[in-house]
Amino acid sequence: MLVALIRPRESHNVTVQGTNVTELRAELAAQVPAGWELVSAHATMKAGGIRTVEGRYERRDGIQEIEAEDTTVLEARGPGG
Template identity: 60%
Template sequence: MLAALIRPAEKHVATAEGTEIPVLREQLIAEAPVGWELASAHVEMKPGGIRIVEGRFQRRDEPQKIEADDMAALEAKVPEGWQMLSVWRI
């Protein structure tokens, strides 16, 4: 029997455009779905001081434990949009 810890691996991207980085950051965070965290942000400069910020968000839900008889069955239990973090024998 095997067990594994899994967690969501979904990603969400949002963009904001303006001149002030702190304001743009607030705009991005306001667009985050509930339970998602800003993982990274990329800033592109445009003429006239305009900045375009692309924020990448990831879900950070608590890991969940799944169990199965073998590795193939364990992998089949991982839902779409989730990733396996660790596996151990029980």
């Protein structure tokens, strides 16, 4: 019997707009749900000084234990196969 620890592979994006990139990144950081982590924040600028920042969050909690009789089955039971 083989046993493995896995964690879910989930992510979602949030977009904020404003004029100050530092404040926008702080806004993204304040919106991080429990168990998730802000992993990137990409800023773009539009006409008139309006900036758009797209933040990407990934889940970092929820570790699970899976079991299988062999490596092939164990790998198939993991996230994404």
